[in-house]
Each structure stands twice: as C-alpha cells, then as structure tokens.
Amino acid sequence: MSNSQYVGTPIVFLSARTSIESKLEGLSLGAVDYITKPFDFRELLARIQIHLDKNEEKNRILEDSMNFKQRANTDFLTGLYNRRYIDERLKNEFNIDNRTTSSLLMLDLDHFKRINDTYGHDQGDFVLKSVARLIKQSVRDSDFVGRFGGEEFIVVMPGATRITAHSVAERIRLTIENERLWIDGKRESITISIGISTFIAEEPNYRTSEEWIQDADRALYTAKNEGRNRVV
Template identity: 40%
Template sequence: KDLQEKNKLLKTLADMDGLTGIYNNRYFQSALDKELNRTARNKNPLSLVLVDIDHFKRFNDDHGHLVGDFVLTEFSRVMGANLREYDVLARYGGEEFVVILPETTEENAFLVAEKLRSAVEEQSFTEGVERYRVTASFGIASIVSSAEDSLDKMDLIRMADEALYDAKKRGRNQVAVYSVKKKWYKFA
C-alpha cells in the first residue's frame, strides 16, 4: 500500500508544474489527446484557449524573476478560480498557459476567455507592500467533432496560436477566435 501511495504521488508530481501547482505541458498533451478522442466519439464541441501574459519578459526585467514567479503563481490561481472543475488549466511554457474547455462551443469559449481576461486585468497581485498588475492575450480554437474536421492535436494548437498571435497584434489584452469552418477571426 505504501508503494501505491508513493507511485500515486510520483505521478501527481510528474503531471504538475513545480512553480504554479497547475498541470504541466506533458499532462496537457495527454489530456488534449483524450478530449479529442471523446469529441470524435460523442460529437461534442471542444475548445482550446492559449493564453500569454502580455509583455512578461519586460515585467521580469523590470521587477526581477522572484516577483515574476510570484505573479505566475497568482495568475494561475486567478485563472483556476474562474474555470469549471473539469476544465484543464496547464502551464504551456514560460508565461504561456493553455485551457482545455470540454463540451464548450466557440461562443461559450469566447465568454469564458473574456471572463478570464477581465479577471486578470482587474486583479492586483500584492506581495508585501508592492502591488503588480498584468494583462493577458487569449487565442481560441474550437471544433465540433475531430473526426468530422479531420483535425489532430497540432492543428488545434496551431489554430489557437494563430488567434493568440492576432490578439497580440491588435494591441494585447484581447480575446481572438479562430473559426475552423469560416477561417476568419473575431475580436473583442
């Protein structure tokens, strides 16, 4: 029994980001595979949101990496507090995060991302006497059935990344949606 508990702990540690305490990229990749399979089977919608903290390199340069790490951790907490229990929030790398929204249409994914964007923008991260604020850009890709759309994981990530790029290009602190069917972008 002790060995089982240790193995379970090791698995948990292997799936989690050491700094933020949320899922890591490795876990995200596996979870996205599972959700794509479920989407193909059940014909439910699936949305993916890529998130990037705006100008975070400059923030780190200005305030130092310890403050940057604190903000990454608090940012993760704010994001997680505004998601459903079965949504998957993971650190994609550096200041990039990803959210898997199972059974979520493009329209609802937009509402979720806008809620997250607003929550981050309004949040003041306080450490000691210092207060820090950041904003984030969001890129969304949604599908109805991965079999119908013949999309793989990399296609979905690429589309969300293209939308994220457009959100940044249009001034940051925005949500952009990449539509599989229409191949065009919407902005808030």
C-alpha cells in the same frame, strides 16, 4: 458502517472446518489467511499483525506511486498540469470515438519580460503563480488548466462551444486585469491575451490535436498584434 469502509482490509478466516477444500474456498473468497480451531490466541494476533503490516506497506507503495504520477503531471511552480500531461490529455480527448464540440484557450501574459527585468525572477514567479490561481478560479469545474511553457497557459474546455469559451475567456481576462497584484511593494496591473479554437464535432475542422493547438496559437498571435489584453 458501509462496506466501502472495509475495502482493502485483509481478511483472516477463523473456522472449525479443517478440510483442504474449506481452506481453499476461504482463500478463493479473498481471505489472506485461514486459521483452524483450536488455535493459539498469540498465533492469531501474530498472523493478523503480519497481514496488517503487509497491507500498510502495500498502501504506502500505492500512495507513493500515485504521488509520483501526480508530480510527473504537475508544473512544479504553479501546481497546474504541465505540458507533457496536457499533450497526452489532448490526444486522448481528440481520439475518443464520441467526440463532442470542445474549445481550447491559449493564454499569454502581456509584457511579462518587463516584470522579470524590472523586479527580478522571484517576483516573476510570484506573478505566474498568482495568474495560475486566477485562471483556475475563473474556469468551469469540467475544464482543465495547464502551464504550456514560460508565461503561456492553456485551458481545455470539454463540451464548450465558442460562445461559452469566449465568455469564460473574457472572465479570465477581466479577473486578471482587475486584480492589480502587489509586486515588490507596488500595485501592478497585469493583462493577458487569449486565443480560442473550437473543435466542431458535427463538421470536424481539425484532424489532430496539434492542429487544434496551432489554431489557438494563431488566434493568440492575432490578439497580441491587435494590441494585447483581448480575446480573439
């Protein structure tokens, strides 16, 4: 068995050494209790159970805390990262000392209002969840994907040049266009417009993460104006 299997397991010392120095040494090494010989077996079991119960409660609290943090960072509908988390992550990515050339995709579903108006918001939600899944399937393992709001999504691509970003964006666009979702018993062709902005590490072209996002937004606006269902 590897030592990693015992991480977090409470340790109880059982020893014939009764001096205070020995007890302090055992506790300083990470033991949660120190029992000296001779001992009552019932007392030993009771103490072990107490520490196991405490450890279980501590792990439950830690798990609850991690689950709460994950929920706070997640869009409830799509399961993607939410706007708040993306904003924080982008600022962190942008402010690290060893920044590398990276790219950003802003994606917006074309004519999504027509889906909601024609089929209702439940079907609209189905489309959003389906598109979120298709985007996740199309990006690299190192990329992170978020829902930026409404029918707008964002993909942050650490280390990606514009050429790489354009290739991934085209893959996303084609995957969504070719999916033809079943909506209320009908096959519907869904399309998406995508704007790209690339931060160039050698010649920094954005001072803040906000400028980076704004540039991707402008590219997305151009994609919409040029007829939608395209990458700019």
